[in-house]
Amino acid sequence: MTHLPDSKREAPRRTERTGGAFRSYSEAERARMRGILQDMGTRTSSAGAAPGGPSPDGPARPRRGLRRIGWAALAGAAVAGVWAFAPSPDRIVATAETRLAALTGPAEPPADPAHAQLADPGATSRDAAAPPPPAATPTPTLEASGKVVARREATLSSDLTGRLAELLVSEGDRIEAGDPVARLDAEAAEAQLAIASANVAAAEQERAVVAAELAAMEDDLARTRTLTERGVSSKQALSELQGQHAVLEARAASNDSQIDVQRRQLEAMRQDLDNTLIRAPFDGVITEITANVGEIVSPVSSGGYTQSGIATVVDPGSIVGEVDVNEQFLSKVRPGQPVEMTVPAWPDRTFSGSVDLITPVVDDSTAAVEVTVVFDDVPASVYPGMRLDVAFLSGPEES
Structure with missing residues (x-):
C-alpha cells in the first residue's frame, strides 16, 4: 500500500x-x-x-x-x-489503560469500603481472619532473692503439764481442723475432775441442810411473833429467834456461793481433761514431730526435763514468698505488680504471682525492705524454706 x-x-x-x-x-x-x-x-x-x-x-x-x-x-x-x-484511537487508548490497570492494580485503595469489597471480594474475609497484633510482653525491671514461707504455721503443745501418752499422727499426714494429734496421760486430770465433782455435791448437800434449818427457823419465828403479840412470850425470845434466822440466811447465801465456785472448778477440771487431747487448729500437714511418747510436755519448756512442743503443722495453701529489696530500688516495686518466681528445685518452671505487701520498715543493717509476693496458683511442689528468685515485671503503663 x-x-x-x-x-x-x-x-x-x-x-x-x-x-x-x-x-x-x-x-x-x-x-x-x-x-x-x-x-x-x-x-x-x-x-x-x-x-x-x-x-x-x-x-x-x-x-x-x-x-x-x-x-x-x-x-x-x-x-x-x-x-x-x-475501533477509534480513543477507544484503543481507553482499552489499553483498562487492561494495564487490571494487571497492576489501583495506585491507591478506594476510600469507600463497598468499592474495596467489589474490587477484591475476599479482602473483608481476609481482614476479619487476620490475627490481632501480639501484646507487649512484660519485661523484668528488678530481680531479688528470698525464701518461701507459710503464713499459717503452728507448733502444737499442751496447755497442761503431763506425760505424753500417745501420738496419733506421723510426719507428712494431712489433718483437718479439730483432728486429734496427741494425747497426754489423763489419770491426774480425771482424778481432779472427780474431786471437783465431789466438792460440788458436798456443797449442794450443805445448802440443803441450811435450807431445812432456815425453813424450821422461819416457823419458830412466826409462832413466837404471834405469842409475843398476845403477851404470852417475851420480846427477848422473839429477838433471839430473829438473830438465828439471819444467821441461817447468811449460811444459805454462803452455800450458794460455794456451790457456784465448786461448779466452776468442776468445769475447769473437765476442760483440763479435754486438754489432754491435743487437736489441730487448722487444716494442714504435719511437718515435724518434736516429742516422743513418755516425755513430759508443758506449755513452756523449763529445761531438759520438759518439752514445750509436740508437733508442727503447716497449711500448704498459705505459702508466700518473702524477699528483701534495697531501698534505692523501692520505686520499681508497687502493690499488685506482676512477678515471676523460680525455685532451685524446679529451674525449668516459672510461677506467676504478684506483690501483696511492702513492709513499711527499712532494716537498719541491710537498708532493705521486706516485700511479700503471692502465687496466682499455689504450687504443690514448692515448700516452706525453699530459696525463691523473684523477677518484678513492668506493667502496661511502664512497658
Missing part, C-alpha cells in the same frame, strides 16, 4: 453502532476519504506506466490503466471499510 504523507496520517473516525445502525461520517470526512481514494488511484496509474515513453502495445495500454484504477478503487473501498469498523 502506498504510504500517505505526514499531513494526511490523521486517523479516520469510525461510525459507532447506536440502536443497531451506524452513524454517518461528516461531509468533511467523506471529502477527505474521496481525496485519499483519488490520490491512491492516481499513484497506482502512474506506477503502472513504463518509464521511458509509450508502450509498444499501443491501444491496449489505456484499458490496462483503467483496470488498475478499478482495482485501486476497490482496494480503497476495502481500506475505507476497515477504517469504518476499526
Whole structure:
C-alpha cells in the first residue's frame, strides 16, 4: 500500500453502532476519504506506466490503466471499510489503560469500603481472619532473692503439764481442723475432775441442810411473833429467834456461793481433761514431730526435763514468698505488680504471682525492705524454706 504523507496520517473516525445502525461520517470526512481514494488511484496509474515513453502495445495500454484504477478503487473501498469498523484511537487508548490497570492494580485503595469489597471480594474475609497484633510482653525491671514461707504455721503443745501418752499422727499426714494429734496421760486430770465433782455435791448437800434449818427457823419465828403479840412470850425470845434466822440466811447465801465456785472448778477440771487431747487448729500437714511418747510436755519448756512442743503443722495453701529489696530500688516495686518466681528445685518452671505487701520498715543493717509476693496458683511442689528468685515485671503503663 502506498504510504500517505505526514499531513494526511490523521486517523479516520469510525461510525459507532447506536440502536443497531451506524452513524454517518461528516461531509468533511467523506471529502477527505474521496481525496485519499483519488490520490491512491492516481499513484497506482502512474506506477503502472513504463518509464521511458509509450508502450509498444499501443491501444491496449489505456484499458490496462483503467483496470488498475478499478482495482485501486476497490482496494480503497476495502481500506475505507476497515477504517469504518476499526475501533477509534480513543477507544484503543481507553482499552489499553483498562487492561494495564487490571494487571497492576489501583495506585491507591478506594476510600469507600463497598468499592474495596467489589474490587477484591475476599479482602473483608481476609481482614476479619487476620490475627490481632501480639501484646507487649512484660519485661523484668528488678530481680531479688528470698525464701518461701507459710503464713499459717503452728507448733502444737499442751496447755497442761503431763506425760505424753500417745501420738496419733506421723510426719507428712494431712489433718483437718479439730483432728486429734496427741494425747497426754489423763489419770491426774480425771482424778481432779472427780474431786471437783465431789466438792460440788458436798456443797449442794450443805445448802440443803441450811435450807431445812432456815425453813424450821422461819416457823419458830412466826409462832413466837404471834405469842409475843398476845403477851404470852417475851420480846427477848422473839429477838433471839430473829438473830438465828439471819444467821441461817447468811449460811444459805454462803452455800450458794460455794456451790457456784465448786461448779466452776468442776468445769475447769473437765476442760483440763479435754486438754489432754491435743487437736489441730487448722487444716494442714504435719511437718515435724518434736516429742516422743513418755516425755513430759508443758506449755513452756523449763529445761531438759520438759518439752514445750509436740508437733508442727503447716497449711500448704498459705505459702508466700518473702524477699528483701534495697531501698534505692523501692520505686520499681508497687502493690499488685506482676512477678515471676523460680525455685532451685524446679529451674525449668516459672510461677506467676504478684506483690501483696511492702513492709513499711527499712532494716537498719541491710537498708532493705521486706516485700511479700503471692502465687496466682499455689504450687504443690514448692515448700516452706525453699530459696525463691523473684523477677518484678513492668506493667502496661511502664512497658
